Amino acid sequence: MLNEAQVRPATFSQWQTTTRAPQPRLVNALADAINRAAKAAGRDLYLDPEEARRLAGFVPGPPPVTAVDVRRVIQQNENFTKSQKDALLQIIDGFEAQNTQAAEQQQPERSSPPPPD
Missing domain, CATH: 1.10.287 (Helix Hairpins)
Incomplete structure (x- = not known):
């Protein structure tokens, strides 16, 4: 899957050992690769690219719930x-x-x- 996303194993290893976030284009490429691999395997799995960017810290999360009168x-x-x-x-x-x-x-x-x- 890393090859399909054009991510070098060294880059992936660095993500595992550092707190530095991956580049946005790599997050998108990984989400696409995961989705293609899941589809090819007949799995009902989909990683929304927007959710992937949110998990990587590029997009803010949902707003906090506000009080209701x-x-x-x-x-x-x-x-x-x-x-x-x-x-x-x-x-x-x-x-x-x-x-x-x-x-x-x-x-x-x-x-x-x-x-x-």
């Missing part, structure tokens, strides 16, 4: 009745109260300053 999602959802929405929101209120109480219990108690002499 659960209350807004529930309130805007047309699949729930008003009473169902109210029940879900009450459950969320309970979770938030429990989390607040747990956080307060984890904080060290603040002592009052000593009275003046």
Whole structure:
């Protein structure tokens, strides 16, 4: 496969022993070679070239998951009745109260300053 991707064995060996990333053209060539070899072997395997570049560090990964406003999602959802929405929101209120109480219990108690002499 290295020959098909036109990668010298010494280059491949260097990749195994160093933290230096391969050149983008070699990453593309390896992805293509892997895909051709898998197809020739009748294997259901495909290495997306974009994924190969991401794994090699040339393309940033997916953006981090952002927080969702659960209350807004529930309130805007047309699949729930008003009473169902109210029940879900009450459950969320309970979770938030429990989390607040747990956080307060984890904080060290603040002592009052000593009275003046």
